[in-house]
Amino acid sequence: MSEKKIDEPIESQKPEEPIADAKLNPEIRETPEAFPAQDPESSENLAEQLQQAIAEAEKHKDAWLRATAELDNVRKRTQIDVAAAHKYALERFSSELLVVKDSLEAALQTDNVTLDAINDGVDLTLKQLTKVFESFGIKEITPLGETLDPHKHQAMTTVDSDEAANTILSVFQKGYLLNDRLIRPALVSVAKPKE
DSSP: OOOOOTTSOOTTOOOOOOOOHHHHOTTOOOOTTTSOOOOHHHHHHHHHHHHHHHHHHHHHHHHHHHHHHHHHHHHHHHHHHHHHHHHTTTHHHHHHHHHHHHHHHHHHHOSSOOHHHHHHHHHHHHHHHHHHHHHTTEEEEOOTTSBOOTTTEEEEEEEOOSSOTTBEEEEEEOEEEETTEEEEOEEEEEEOOOO
16 A cells, blocks of 8 residues: 555545635626616715605604604693592582581571471471482482392391391481492391291
């Protein structure tokens, strides 16, 4: 066996040639047609288009800033309106109750008072108060004879009775609903379950 010198190149190997794009894909060639030279007119046209695009961007930015400011103003106005609504929510209710208060004060200032006059005045004042309650959705719960409903009634005592178990026999204090929401349960006595 003959030893080959390491320094000598092997004949079968050729130095690697760079792969040209043109060999792989003949459509890709760097030719003057691929990158046409810019003439002065087209560069002026590009500068004009750039100025138009900048002007349009400024216009949109201005519109966006205005819309954002308007939205912020609406949000602030809404917060002020909501705060005022909370603060003055009872204004109408209060003004309606003033009529009732005026009637009570007028009754106390009367010098010649008879029992019939007091009775008529209290009756009139109660009617005024009932009218105010009705106009604001306050309803009485008068459950006499109904079955106990723990969502509307509170049983104070149980009583021996011939009635069915948990039937309301008497009402100690009326309950009230505000637009179907319980604001005070009715205090009642109910029939005991039969043993």
